[in-house]
Amino acid sequence: MVVPTCLPLVRRRCHACASERFRASGKFRVNAHHKLIDVWLLARCTACGDTAKFTVLERVNVCSVRPELLDRLHDNDPALTAELLQDPVVQHRARIALDWDNAWRLDTGGSDHLDHEAIDVSVRFEARIPVRPVRLIAAGFGLSRAEVERLIEEGKLVSAIRLSGKRSSDFTFTLKR
Numbered sequence: 391m392v393v394p395t396c397l398p399l400v401r402r403r404c405h406a407c408a409s410e411r412f413r414a415s416g417k418f419r420v421n422a423h424h425k426l427i428d429v430w431l432l433a434r435c436t437a438c439g440d441t442a443k444f445t446v447l448e449r450v451n452v453c454s455v456r457p458e459l460l461d462r463l464h465d466n467d468p469a470l471t472a473e474l475l476q477d478p479v480v481q482h483r484a485r486i487a488l489d490w491d492n493a494w495r496l497d498t499g500g501s502d503h504l505d506h507e508a509i510d511v512s513v514r515f516e517a518r519i520p521v522r523p524v525r526l527i528a529a530g531f532g533l534s535r536a537e538v539e540r541l542i543e544e545g546k547l548v549s550a551i552r553l554s555g556k557r558s559s560d561f562t563f564t565l566k567r
Contacts, residue, residue, distance in 0.1 A: 391497045391514045392521060397472060399489040400433050400444070409437035411489065416471045418463045419443060427452045429463055431474060431484070444484035446474055476518050494519045498530050509565045520556040523549070527563070541565070 400412040412433035421428045427450050430443035447455070462470045474480050475488060494517075513526060527547070528535045541547035549563035 391516060392519055392526065393495055393497050394472070394490075394493060394517045394519060395495050396493050397468075397475065398493045398519075399436065399491075400475070401487040401489050402442070402444075402485060404435040404438065404440055404442065406440040407435060407438040409435050411436040412442055414471055414475060415441075416468045417466045418446070418471075420460075420463050422452065423449075425452055426450065427455060431471065431480075444480075444486055446480055446484070448483070472517070490519045490521070494521065496526060496529050507567055509567075510562065511565065512560070512562045514560050515558060518558040520558045522556050523551075523553040523561065523563070527553075527565075531565070 397414050397416070400414055401410055402412060403410055404412070412435055414431060414433045417432045419430045419432055421430075427447060428445075429447040431446055433442050433444060434440070435442065452460075459470075481487065511530075513523070524535050524538045524542075527533070528538045531538075533541075538547065542553055546566045547553070547563060548566075549561060551557070551561045553563070
């Protein structure tokens with residue numbers, strides 16, 4: 391299982407120093423204008439520390455926002471921060487992308503599977519973390535990426551999906567020793 395270990399960095403250009411990485415603070419700014427509400431996720435530039443606001447909701451009628459969501463926003467719920475960062479609508483609205491480098495780990499459930507002749511593996515993602523399957527397989531079996539590529543070429547590592555490129559959804563593969 392691919393599990394997040396922390397919030398990913400947010401990729402967007404800083405207007406103060408031209409850096410391209412922000413760290414989400416887990417705090418929200420909620421601003422009401424009569425019956426309309428704006429919500430921003432606050433983040434700090436990793437280089438200069440300047441604060442940026444990423445739009446979550448913009449000029450939305452307060453009545454249309456679920457009360458439990460409003461409570462979570464006012465409480466600066468860290469789980470809500472993680473949910474909103476991964477929401478494609480929020481990413482598009484705020485013009486951000488996520489940088490998952492060093493923000494995930496692979497939980498293999500032990501290494502007793504390595505002595506079997508053929509191993510059927512199911513990879514599950516706890517969050518939408520784009521990772522190259524070759525990198526996951528190499529990390530899970532203690533192989534180099536070159537060895538994994540060689541196994542694919544030899545037909546000893548097969549999958550219904552293409553193993554090149556990045557994936558963020560569940561997949562399965564079979565490794566033949």
